[in-house]
Amino acid sequence: MVERTPFLNILTHLILGAGLVLLLLPLWIVFVASTHDFRTVNTVPMPLWPGSHMVENYVFTWQQSQFGPKMLNSLIMAIGVTLGKIIIASLSAYSIVYFRYRLRMVLFWLIFITLMLPLEVRIVPTYAVAANALRPFQEIINVTRISDLADLLFGIRIVLPEWQLLNSYTGLILPLIATATGTFLYRQFFLTVPEELLEAAKMDGSGPLRFFWDILLPLSKANMAALGTIMFVYSWNQYLWPLLVVTDPSYGTAVMQLQRIVPGPLFGEPPRWHIAMAGTLMVMLPPLLVVVFMQRWFVRGLISQDK
Amino acid sequence: MADISIQKVTKSYGRTQVVHGVDLEISHGEFIVILGPSGCGKSTLLRMIAGLEAINSGKIAIAGRVVNELEPRDRGCAMVFQNYALYPHMTVGENIGYSLKVAGCPKAERARRVADVANIVGLGEFLDRKPGQLSGGQRQRVAMARAMIKEPQIFLFDEPLSNLDAKLRVQMRIEIRRLHQRLGGTSVFVTHDQVEAMTLADRLVVMNAGRIEQVGTPREIYHHPASLFVADFIGSPPMNALRAHVLRPGLAKLQSGAEIHFDPTLDATPGSEVTLGIRPEEVEVVAPGSEGALIVSLEFIEELGSGHLAHGLLEDAHFVVAFAAGTAPRKCETLEVSFPSTSIHLFNAETGLRILPKLDSYPR
Numbered sequence: 001m002v003e004r005t006p007f008l009n010i011l012t013h014l015i016l017g018a019g020l021v022l023l024l025l026p027l028w029i030v031f032v033a034s035t036h037d038f039r040t041v042n043t044v045p046m047p048l049w050p051g052s053h054m055v056e057n058y059v060f061t062w063q064q065s066q067f068g069p070k071m072l073n074s075l076i077m078a079i080g081v082t083l084g085k086i087i088i089a090s091l092s093a094y095s096i097v098y099f100r101y102r103l104r105m106v107l108f109w110l111i112f113i114t115l116m117l118p119l120e121v122r123i124v125p126t127y128a129v130a131a132n133a134l135r136p137f138q139e140i141i142n143v144t145r146i147s148d149l150a151d152l153l154f155g156i157r158i159v160l161p162e163w164q165l166l167n168s169y170t171g172l173i174l175p176l177i178a179t180a181t182g183t184f185l186y187r188q189f190f191l192t193v194p195e196e197l198l199e200a201a202k203m204d205g206s207g208p209l210r211f212f213w214d215i216l217l218p219l220s221k222a223n224m225a226a227l228g229t230i231m232f233v234y235s236w237n238q239y240l241w242p243l244l245v246v247t248d249p250s251y252g253t254a255v256m257q258l259q260r261i262v263p264g265p266l267f268g269e270p271p272r273w274h275i276a277m278a279g280t281l282m283v284m285l286p287p288l289l290v291v292v293f294m295q296r297w298f299v300r301g302l303i304s305q306d307k
Numbered sequence: 308m309a310d311i312s313i314q315k316v317t318k319s320y321g322r323t324q325v326v327h328g329v330d331l332e333i334s335h336g337e338f339i340v341i342l343g344p345s346g347c348g349k350s351t352l353l354r355m356i357a358g359l360e361a362i363n364s365g366k367i368a369i370a371g372r373v374v375n376e377l378e379p380r381d382r383g384c385a386m387v388f389q390n391y392a393l394y395p396h397m398t399v400g401e402n403i404g405y406s407l408k409v410a411g412c413p414k415a416e417r418a419r420r421v422a423d424v425a426n427i428v429g430l431g432e433f434l435d436r437k438p439g440q441l442s443g444g445q446r447q448r449v450a451m452a453r454a455m456i457k458e459p460q461i462f463l464f465d466e467p468l469s470n471l472d473a474k475l476r477v478q479m480r481i482e483i484r485r486l487h488q489r490l491g492g493t494s495v496f497v498t499h500d501q502v503e504a505m506t507l508a509d510r511l512v513v514m515n516a517g518r519i520e521q522v523g524t525p526r527e528i529y530h531h532p533a534s535l536f537v538a539d540f541i542g543s544p545p546m547n548a549l550r551a552h553v554l555r556p557g558l559a560k561l562q563s564g565a566e567i568h569f570d571p572t573l574d575a576t577p578g579s580e581v582t583l584g585i586r587p588e589e590v591e592v593v594a595p596g597s598e599g600a601l602i603v604s605l606e607f608i609e610e611l612g613s614g615h616l617a618h619g620l621l622e623d624a625h626f627v628v629a630f631a632a633g634t635a636p637r638k639c640e641t642l643e644v645s646f647p648s649t650s651i652h653l654f655n656a657e658t659g660l661r662i663l664p665k666l667d668s669y670p671r
Binding site: 194196197199200201202203204205206210214215218219221 | 357358359378379380384385386388389390392393394395396405406409410453454
């Protein structure tokens with residue numbers, strides 16, 4: 001039973017308050033650091049109250065780091081990945097839940113197992129595919145000796161053209177789209193949709209695609225918002241993959257750029273922490289805004305699957 | 308107008324067979340009610356007509372066309388589901404008009420037809436509401452309007468009233484019957500509620516364990532139940548059943564030795580065991596001490612308002628006697644009764660089938 005005494009109330013609030021401070025303190029320091037000039041930010045101890053150079057620091061950072069085009073790239077990538085994930089996840093879950101075919105459960109578990117294979121694990125083969133998207137097919141042709149057979153029969157060798165995705169939005173987006181989390185989330189949601197809705201739609205003459213579009217998708221709005229929010233933050237924060245696939249600075253993302261403005265002794269740069277911190281806050285802002293605006297939907301999508 | 312012909316239809320899920328070779332002919336314009344206890348295969352049969360369940364063997368034809376392989380939408384049926392199955396994100400109007408939208412009906416015509424149908428079921432003012440904002444009865448109406456809008460040949464009802472409260476159920480029952488008469492389609496209605504079944508049906512189909520026990524008008528089924536199961540299932544309270552031994556045509560003996568006279572034309576083999584059935588309302592109460600009276604030891608009396616039911620024991624079997632209002636015994640420990648010979652139903656004790664008159668004495 002939950003006890004309610006004034007003492008316990010105060011204690012719980014104190015613990016919660018301490019947690020809040022613990023969480024917010026680093027952010028506060030980042031903010032404070034971004035409002036001082038070069039000298040103050042490097043004094044020990046650093047002041048814990050904002051200084052007067054905020055506007056100047058932020059304007060300088062924005063211009064120096066080319067955040068305009070970089071943020072646009074990040075936005076294109078994040079939106080692309082998010083939309084792609086929602087489309088792939090909803091379609092694959094639809095197939096797994098609503099259609100009866102052989103290997104259905106095997107396929108589901110195959111998808112599910114990839115939850116345990118983050119991008120970092122498969123990054124080398126993924127890079128190889130991004131460098132030439134048709135290479136797996138070429139490999140299949142080579143291994144199965146279809147090419148030799150064709151050579152024998154028709155005197156032609158099958159050589160697929162190279163199709164590389166490096167330095168393109170496609171390369172940034174496509175390899176990140178496959179999503180076990182999303183498929184799982186959608187599967188769980190589809191399982192809660194009463195079967196009678198499907199039957200009613202059948203009686204109303206609606207085919208599978210129509211049912212998906214007219215009934216399942218509108219019903220999964222909250223689900224979609226939750227998935228979209230998580231995935232937007234996830235893809236906005238991608239660092240390793242863009243770093244690998246993009247060498248042309250015009251496709252660089254904001255998070256990649258952030259690394260360049262962090263000073264390092266490696267380059268013999270002076271520790272311009274005030275600029276780095278201002279940049280950090282700017283890069284944090286878009287995902288933060290998305291979470292704030294989507295919060296209501298987001299929570300609903302994660303908590304209540306029914307009604 | 309369409310008729311439905313069901314021939315030797317079977318259905319099994321894995322190894323369990325739920326429908327065992329059902330034959331049924333439904334002529335157009337009929338209101339057919341399929342009645343049976345839960346798990347008897349009645350809903351499965353309905354869903355096979357609708358096309359929501361595949362048929363393992365046999366054949367279903369609608370209006371002379373075999374529909375075994377047809378998609379639900381091509382069968383010309385509309386269905387009302389037990390839980391209404393309304394699309395929760397669509398307004399009432401969109402729900403009703405969805406099948407027209409799928410069929411590519413122009414918007415203006417759709418709106419007109421939706422309004423027409425909504426007015427018939429009295430939902431004209433609710434077209435912009437979501438199903439979640441409606442009461443149970445209103446949702447039921449939406450489900451019916453949705454079925455009506457396609458002007459189907461056949462209406463299928465899958466226990467549509469079982470989620471409503473008792474009063475609303477009676478009201479909706481009357482409305483469904485009225486709509487059936489007005490629209491003139493063929494209706495197949497599945498229920499486990501015998502009052503619903505008796506009041507709605509032109510013909511009643513009683514099912515048990517995947518088989519049809521009896522098909523007939525409600526009156527036929529009530530007065531001439533084809534088996535002990537039907538006799539027990541139809542009628543509230545159910546028919547009284549007593550074990551008896553046939554002495555000779557027209558005379559049987561209960562376990563206690565009491566002799567009962569029944570219709571001598573019935574084809575009961577002397578020496579065989581039978582189950583003797585009599586409806587509670589047909590039991591005659593006789594004056595104490597009458598000759599040949601049977602003695603029921605009463606346990607309690609149920610008050611129905613319109614009458615009373617006296618529950619007791621006769622020959623160690625539960626026995627019920629129905630009384631009209633105000634005529635029930637106040638408080639007595641025994642009741643003396645006799646059975647008019649014309650009210651007695653005989654059933655084969657082993658098969659449970661009704662014992663019919665001998666062929667040569669058959670009245671028809």
